[in-house]
Amino acid sequence: MDDVKVEVKQILTQYLEQNNMRKTVERFAVLNAAYSFDTFFTIEELNELLGRNSFPVSRATLYNTLKLFQTLQLVVCHRLNDGTKYEATYTHRSNCHQICTICGKVSELDSRKIADAVDNTRFKRFRRESFSLYVYGICSSCQAKMTRERNRKSKEKVANKKTNIINNRK
């Protein structure tokens, strides 16, 4: 289970050594925390997790460290409509997600077909490096909620009509 954590730790260590940067406890704590989520996480959630594990880190360090991880491609940043989310990338190499526009729920998509299509796309004076696909829609549980809500409202309408008939009789 911690295989991935060990690997990314090695990647970070190697990078820091090669660039004469310091192997601080904070950097490894943040990396470990980031790789404890199995989907998108916010700065807030990351901060909270670090605090819970009794390793609080300043906000500035969080931002600095996440920026470092982004250049190392250990983390990506998604600026969604309901806020900025981060994601550990070393495991899931898919850059394709479905996102519910109601509740914000995110799921990873099988990206092979998309990746092929991107490979077959012509770029205009451009050297491509990565891509990100977001499919927006409504997840099944939000759909169910909406249906229930609609039913409730139409029942209310029927009830109101009946009341009106009764009232009119008076």
Add this chain to the structure above:
Amino acid sequence: MDDVKVEVKQILTQYLEQNNMRKTVERFAVLNAAYSFDTFFTIEELNELLGRNSFPVSRATLYNTLKLFQTLQLVVCHRLNDGTKYEATYTHRSNCHQICTICGKVSELDSRKIADAVDNTRFKRFRRESFSLYVYGICSSCQAKMTRERNRKSKEKVANKKTNIINNRK
């Protein structure tokens, strides 16, 4: 050329009438301004354009109006790493863009193959409604700049070496 502007104006008019909303000068001024850009624009740029055309609008109204246009699908919002950008969508129905990570330059991509791939993708308990693809990389002019910079630096190195040789002789 103004065909599109006329069409979107009609769409807005119709929507406002059907929903008993007011046809304010501001709303049409913002719509017209938004459709004067032929690519992404920022709130700042939109505000500036409106000001130049002697129709200044408050920031709150700008945000409100753009939100309205988004629900009307007349405008989309892209939250990129270098800030929030908006885009008039009635003309270009492509949701695929290439984005230079150095200068931020954006170009539209031919989206047919991508759209097909999305159509052939399985979604997990999800009703899809739209999608957005961002291909990140480096545009040719930024590549050229980097090459020039690299050349400059290596020439400097050679020059330094020569100087060192001369200095060592002293």
Add this chain to the structure above:
DNA sequence: ATCAATGCAAATAATTTGCACGTCC
């Protein structure tokens, strides 16, 4: 005349920056 929509300014949220201090090499 009414009430939705605007403008303004203040509030909030998100991120960056400058500087003093601590700690990794």
Add this chain to the structure above:
DNA sequence: GGACGTGCAAATTATTTGCATTGAT
């Protein structure tokens, strides 16, 4: 011991909100 990285707090930026005023219907 020295410089890099961190923490803290202030600064900056982006967006939202509340309220008084204006203007479309």
